[in-house]
Amino acid sequence: MTNGDERIPAAGDVPPRLGRLDALDERPVNLDGFAQRDDEAGLVAFASANDPEPSVALDADGRVVELDGRAAADYDLIDAFIAARGLDPVVAMEANAVDDIAFARLIVDPGTPRAEVVRLAAGATPEKLARVVALLQPVELQMAVAKMRVRRTPSNQAHVTNRLDDPLLLAADAATAVAYGFREVETTVPVNADAPSNALAVLIGSQVGACGALTQCSIEEALELELGLRGLTTYAETVSLYGTEKAFIDGDDTPWSKAFLCSAYASRGLKMRVTSGGGAEALMGAAEGRSMFSLESRCVALARAMGAQGVQNGGIDGASVVGCVPDGMRELLAENLLVMLRDLESCSGNDALVSESDMRRTAHTVPLFLAGSDFLFSGFGSIPRYDNMFGPSNFNAEDLDDYLVLQRDWGVDGGLRPVTEQRMREVRERAAKACLAVYRELGLIAPGDEPTAGFTDDHVGEVVVAAGSKDVTPPDPQAILAASDAIMERQIGILDVVRALFATGFEEEARRVLAMGRARVAGDYLQTAAIFDEQMDCLSKVTDPNDYRGPGTGYEVPAARREEIAAIRQQRSRADLLARHAAGAPPATAGPQPFRLVERGPAQVGADPREVCIGVSPAFATKLWLTMSGLPVGEALAEVMAGIAAEGCTPRVVRVSSTVDLGVIGLTAAELAGSGVGVGLQAKGTALIHRKDQAPLACLELLSIAPLLTAAMYRELGANAGRHAKGLRPAPVRNPYTDQAIEARYHAEVVSLIAVERGESVPGAPPVDLETRR
Amino acid sequence: MTPGVARTPRALSGRPVEEITLEAAVRGDLSPADLRVHPDVLRHQAAVAEEHGNPQLGENLRRAAELTALPDAEVLAVYEALRPGRSTFAGLEAIAARLETADAPLCAALVREAAEVCARRGLLAG
Numbered sequence: 002m003t004n005g006d007e008r009i010p011a012a013g014d015v016p017p018r019l020g021r022l023d024a025l026d027e028r029p030v031n032l033d034g035f036a037q038r039d040d041e042a043g044l045v046a047f048a049s050a051n052d053p054e055p056s057v058a059l060d061a062d063g064r065v066v067e068l069d070g071r072a073a074a075d076y077d078l079i080d081a082f083i084a085a086r087g088l089d090p091v092v093a094m095e096a097n098a099v100d101d102i103a104f105a106r107l108i109v110d111p112g113t114p115r116a117e118v119v120r121l122a123a124g125a126t127p128e129k130l131a132r133v134v135a136l137l138q139p140v141e142l143q144m145a146v147a148k149m150r151v152r153r154t155p156s157n158q159a160h161v162t163n164r165l166d167d168p169l170l171l172a173a174d175a176a177t178a179v180a181y182g183f184r185e186v187e188t189t190v191p192v193n194a195d196a197p198s199n200a201l202a203v204l205i206g207s208q209v210g211a212c213g214a215l216t217q218c219s220i221e222e223a224l225e226l227e228l229g230l231r232g233l234t235t236y237a238e239t240v241s242l243y244g245t246e247k248a249f250i251d252g253d254d255t256p257w258s259k260a261f262l263c264s265a266y267a268s269r270g271l272k273m274r275v276t277s278g279g280g281a282e283a284l285m286g287a288a289e290g291r292s293m294f295s296l297e298s299r300c301v302a303l304a305r306a307m308g309a310q311g312v313q314n315g316g317i318d319g320a321s322v323v324g325c326v327p328d329g330m331r332e333l334l335a336e337n338l339l340v341m342l343r344d345l346e347s348c349s350g351n352d353a354l355v356s357e358s359d360m361r362r363t364a365h366t367v368p369l370f371l372a373g374s375d376f377l378f379s380g381f382g383s384i385p386r387y388d389n390m391f392g393p394s395n396f397n398a399e400d401l402d403d404y405l406v407l408q409r410d411w412g413v414d415g416g417l418r419p420v421t422e423q424r425m426r427e428v429r430e431r432a433a434k435a436c437l438a439v440y441r442e443l444g445l446i447a448p449g450d451e452p453t454a455g456f457t458d459d460h461v462g463e464v465v466v467a468a469g470s471k472d473v474t475p476p477d478p479q480a481i482l483a484a485s486d487a488i489m490e491r492q493i494g495i496l497d498v499v500r501a502l503f504a505t506g507f508e509e510e511a512r513r514v515l516a517m518g519r520a521r522v523a524g525d526y527l528q529t530a531a532i533f534d535e536q537m538d539c540l541s542k543v544t545d546p547n548d549y550r551g552p553g554t555g556y557e558v559p560a561a562r563r564e565e566i567a568a569i570r571q572q573r574s575r576a577d578l579l580a581r582h583a584a585g586a587p588p589a590t591a592g593p594q595p596f597r598l599v600e601r602g603p604a605q606v607g608a609d610p611r612e613v614c615i616g617v618s619p620a621f622a623t624k625l626w627l628t629m630s631g632l633p634v635g636e637a638l639a640e641v642m643a644g645i646a647a648e649g650c651t652p653r654v655v656r657v658s659s660t661v662d663l664g665v666i667g668l669t670a671a672e673l674a675g676s677g678v679g680v681g682l683q684a685k686g687t688a689l690i691h692r693k694d695q696a697p698l699a700c701l702e703l704l705s706i707a708p709l710l711t712a713a714m715y716r717e718l719g720a721n722a723g724r725h726a727k728g729l730r731p732a733p734v735r736n737p738y739t740d741q742a743i744e745a746r747y748h749a750e751v752v753s754l755i756a757v758e759r760g761e762s763v764p765g766a767p768p769v770d771l772e773t774r775r
Numbered sequence: 776m777t778p779g780v781a782r783t784p785r786a787l788s789g790r791p792v793e794e795i796t797l798e799a800a801v802r803g804d805l806s807p808a809d810l811r812v813h814p815d816v817l818r819h820q821a822a823v824a825e826e827h828g829n830p831q832l833g834e835n836l837r838r839a840a841e842l843t844a845l846p847d848a849e850v851l852a853v854y855e856a857l858r859p860g861r862s863t864f865a866g867l868e869a870i871a872a873r874l875e876t877a878d879a880p881l882c883a884a885l886v887r888e889a890a891e892v893c894a895r896r897g898l899l900a901g
Contacts, residue, residue: 081892086831119828223851230847232810246896250859255898257889258857260835264882265850267839270812308835344829494807499800512797518810519795522786524820527836529829543827 030358036325043288046332047135051290055129057097063090069128077246079299082256087306092124105136108145111551115148122342131298134335142334146372148549149341151542152530153556155373157416159183159383161203162390163470166195166481168202169433170464175206176432178383179214180424182417184532187380189219191390196220197488198481200233205439206432208513213533229271232495232518236272238313242303244296247287260307270521274311274348275304279332280319293323297336305343310529312340313379315350324355330365346530352380354393362395370415375530377415385469408566414558418565433461438505445484454480575753585626585633596635598622601770604655607675611650613722614679615641616657616670619761621684628686629707629747637715641680644719650726658766661758664698667691669768676726685754686710690722702733708747709737787811814840841879857889859898864890
């Protein structure tokens with residue numbers, strides 16, 4: 002690590018390291034690399050000293066003859082392509098004459114229609130748009146994204162891969178991703194030649210449980226196109242663009258070859274988007290000293306010029322390069338906005354782990370998540386980090402519950418939904434079985450190879466319960482290669498898959514796979530930002546345009562979807578709580594009776610100076626039977642009583658039903674006790690010592706952290722109550738402190754517990770004596 | 776969809792989309808050409824894109840319509856020829872001429888434009 006400010010002290014003069022810094026050094030964020038701004042190397046997010054001034058000039062025929070400081074004769078490949086077809090000549094002069102701040106305000110202002118911003122942006126040169134968007138503060142970027150994204154309904158994409166290219170596991174994981182709500186599923190390979198098998202397995206799995214998820218296999222261009230032609234995939238997104246000519250050439254393409262590829266995909270009815278993203282040029286040593294954002298704006302303008310319907314950006318492979326410079330995370334979000342301003346589908350990155358710090362990587366994703374995007378992730382790692390053959394995504398299978406909770410916290414539609422264990426088991430099993438059946442039916446695995454290839458019922462069973470590929474017996478890699486070869490040699494295509502699914506009893510899946518083929522004949526999903534919902538309705542710029550114009554407009558989470566988002570599997574009701582407590586109650590039938598309390602009539606003030614009263618709460622051992630630490634309430638009470646007795650005092654138990662306030666319960670007990678000292682004990686386990694001359698809230702001792710209280714602490718509290726009764730001044734029992742989010746864990750339960758206590762309380766009811774029975 | 780214009784998409788084979796059914800697939804009545812997009816569908820989608828303010832997407836889809844008639848191998852060969860350093864100016868001109876005769880004038884224009892710019896930037900073979 003380098004730190005420009007660190008002074009190297011002379012030998013023998015080393016002051017002790019500060020503990021504060023030692024502790025900070027251990028934090029995960031300090032595993033991340035951070036670079037000082039370096040304009041020459043392109044390590045600068047916005048506004049490099051080498052970025053050109055925006056400019057545009059048209060000739061008499063409306064041709065763009067000057068673009069961002071370059072005359073036509075000096076255009077590089079990218080300038081030339083953008084100048085030829087990227088800018089709307091009708092708007093170019095107007096757009097570039099608008100003051101930067103005025104333009105920026107139009108983008109954010111909800112009162113300016115999206116269409117007006119799109120119209121103007123279509124004439125803005127790359128550098129003009131970069132300068133304008135660079136003016137936006139983070140919260141303004143969010144406003145702009147909410148308004149400018151193309152599709153009204155947000156959506157999400159998953160990565161589905163594994164280290165083994167295990168087809169059954171791929172199918173099960175694809176089905177799981179679709180069950181969670183992902184509408185695009187992207188796979189790739191650790192072993193290139195496995196691609197056909199992976200594409201087939203993911204196609205089958207993606208249509209289990211719901212129809213319409215698009216699938217992709219990211220692989221070398223020619224093979225990716227071929228798999229698409231056969232109908233084994235339905236979209237592509239790995240057509241990479243770069244912001245400098247040198248990087249483009251190093252990527253072995255030109256804007257014309259890429260534009261032709263776009264048309265080639267469309268000619269076979271395949272949805273396609275291009276990929277760019279800041280930091281790539283700097284990584285390739287080809288940034289020409291320009292800022293990441295300036296170059297990305299060229300990529301996005303180029304994407305529009307080529308006629309691509311969408312762009313995957315927001316860092317992508319270079320996300321961590323962008324993240325290492327000042328303003329990097331803002332740059333990544335601003336990249337997504339550039340795409341939306343060009344009226345293209347945004348597939349918004351968040352697909353590379355940008356930090357070892359959970360806090361930092363979450364902070365990268367959350368602003369976009371709140372604002373909404375066509376695809377919030379261009380690959381949420383729906384499988385465990387280690388199985389992601391693209392490298393870990395910024396969010397992964399390990400984070401799915403966090404993500405679902407974030408949706409619920411903010412009432413935001415992040416495209417996903419909770420999945421019950423039963424549902425997940427069903428779709429995983431059906432997908433694995435369907436995949437096995439199709440490979441068998443198509444003869445992709447030689448019968449003799451089935452055991453080693455993992456095409457067995459045992460392997461299906463392993464796959465269903467597996468968290469990832471480390472939990473399954475690795476299939477023989479040769480068998481998967483052989484299956485892939487067979488798919489290619491025998492020209493297996495979508496119709497073969499449909500027939501095989503049908504022949505093996507997977508009629509519904511056969512119908513859905515065929516529907517994906519029919520969709521490409523109809524062509525509606527070639528429009529911008531198209532997805533299929535689970536009714537096979539095509540949602541796109543044409544059919545589901547974003548109409549955000551401020552509060553009360555745009556996408557609002559539908560009521561049914563709101564319920565779905567709320568219903569996370571960890572959610573508990575008061576009925577759930579009571580059921581749990583009822584399980585701890587004494588059985589109604591005869592037999593050995595555990596602890597219970599029996600009422601003995603109205604409580605009177607005692608005369609014995611060694612008497613200590615224990616006041617219990619209204620629901621104590623009537624409705625509630627467990628403290629928050631899981632201790633039976635009878636045990637907590639018995640410990641307090643034993644502690645009192647151990648000091649030579651006499652415990653007496655009373656119920657205070659008139660209140661749920663533990664201070665008053667304890668004080669009431671103290672007033673009844675011959676010693677004037679009482680203990681208050683709530684069913685949830687909170688306990689205190691009170692004396693009759695104190696104010697209700699001024700108790701002598703309080704054990705407040707109920708979830709962490711132990712039997713020994715209750716005994717010690719009882720003993721201290723006895724000591725107070727004897728006029729001693731004991732050392733208070735220490736509360737068990739913790740650095741955990743104890744309140745987050747228990748407060749939801751506390752609300753239910755107090756509600757139950759409240760329900761059992763009877764205002765004005767006199768305290769009654771209780772007898773404990775075991 | 777274009778307002779007021781009824782549309783029954785047909786596959787490249789000419790088969791109407793509603794005949795692409797599971798029953799037909801299982802009977803073996805469908806061929807790969809029944810699941811390929813027809814150039815008219817692409818031109819229709821191009822018109823929709825243009826009506827919705829994206830002429831570039833429209834142009835891409837019109838180029839795509841032209842390419843439906845070309846075999847996969849030829850499409851891939853043109854792509855390969857357009858990559859840096861693969862072709863001479865004359866080679867690209869020959870491809871453009873061939874595309875023109877194959878009723879693909881937009882694609883031909885794209886290839887000619889590439890040849891010109893790549894020549895100026897020194898990115899041609901030879």
